[in-house]
Amino acid sequence: MYVTRKQSPISKLIYRCFMVSTGATLTAVAIQLFLIPNMVIDGGVIGVSLILNQITGLGFGLLVLIINLPFLFFGLKQIGPHFFLTSLFAIVVLAILEQQLAHMDSFIHEPLVSTLFGGFILGAGIGIVIRHGGALDGTEIIGILLTRNLPFSVGEFIMFVNIFIFAWAGFVFGWEQAMLSIITYFVASKTIDAVLQGIDETKAVMIVSNKHKRLSSEIVHRLGRSLTVMTGHGAFTHRDKEVLYIVVTRLEVLKLKSIVFDIDKEAFITVMDAQEVHGGKFKNKFHN
Numbered sequence: 001m002y003v004t005r006k007q008s009p010i011s012k013l014i015y016r017c018f019m020v021s022t023g024a025t026l027t028a029v030a031i032q033l034f035l036i037p038n039m040v041i042d043g044g045v046i047g048v049s050l051i052l053n054q055i056t057g058l059g060f061g062l063l064v065l066i067i068n069l070p071f072l073f074f075g076l077k078q079i080g081p082h083f084f085l086t087s088l089f090a091i092v093v094l095a096i097l098e099q100q101l102a103h104m105d106s107f108i109h110e111p112l113v114s115t116l117f118g119g120f121i122l123g124a125g126i127g128i129v130i131r132h133g134g135a136l137d138g139t140e141i142i143g144i145l146l147t148r149n150l151p152f153s154v155g156e157f158i159m160f161v162n163i164f165i166f167a168w169a170g171f172v173f174g175w176e177q178a179m180l181s182i183i184t185y186f187v188a189s190k191t192i193d194a195v196l197q198g199i200d201e202t203k204a205v206m207i208v209s210n211k212h213k214r215l216s217s218e219i220v221h222r223l224g225r226s227l228t229v230m231t232g233h234g235a236f237t238h239r240d241k242e243v244l245y246i247v248v249t250r251l252e253v254l255k256l257k258s259i260v261f262d263i264d265k266e267a268f269i270t271v272m273d274a275q276e277v278h279g280g281k282f283k284n285k286f287h288n
Helices: 009-038 044-056 060-074 076-101 111-131 139-149 154-173 175-197 212-223 250-263
Strands: 202-208 228-233 240-249 268-274
Touching (some): 009 044, 009 060, 009 111, 044 060, 250 268
Antiparallel strands (some): 202 240
């Protein structure tokens, strides 16, 4: 029997605000204490704001707010009021904290170290905000809207925008800083993925075997996971085959393979990344 404690709407709101504020704080720290002192930028709105900060002298947080607002309002109908308000709250918190941190001196002056750790902290902050229903960068919103009628994906659109931003950074800060900025963007992107997917990265596994009944029993018994049995049709053999579908953590993949090949060395296994897993009792082990 599984017992879950329901949170009240107020407690959920407080928790969400706390986590979004934490993400905005980490982002402000990364930018103000790691990136700006070494003239290193990130992509998207944050990158544009950092460049304009150096050119105009306007506060970085204010620039992020001003540049993001049109994107947020433009995509309000598509992203919904919840996402809009959460994003606006995160951006305002970022703007306030940036002003407070602007007078602090960076304690790391080695460019490469600042690039790596700044990118990591930046990605962690942005990832936390996204994971709790907000965003600090409006380029993804505009990318979703514009690419509906264009032969480009959202990822390709954002990549094109960032190429332009990093080229601009090369003329403003110098090409060495532009290359360090690309490293920052890469580290931040990987960190965002890690935050969104979590430490327990999940894998979706499909198994085709003639011994599906025994396999199902052994997987449930030895791995403690439930699974789904589906019927497939072989295009070459023209025979029906049973396909097992199971979602496991990354650390359980090796054990699952061992169970399968102990029983059927001819089994066909496909392991895929599962970006998100919702519903059921996946987080808990299956018990009879």
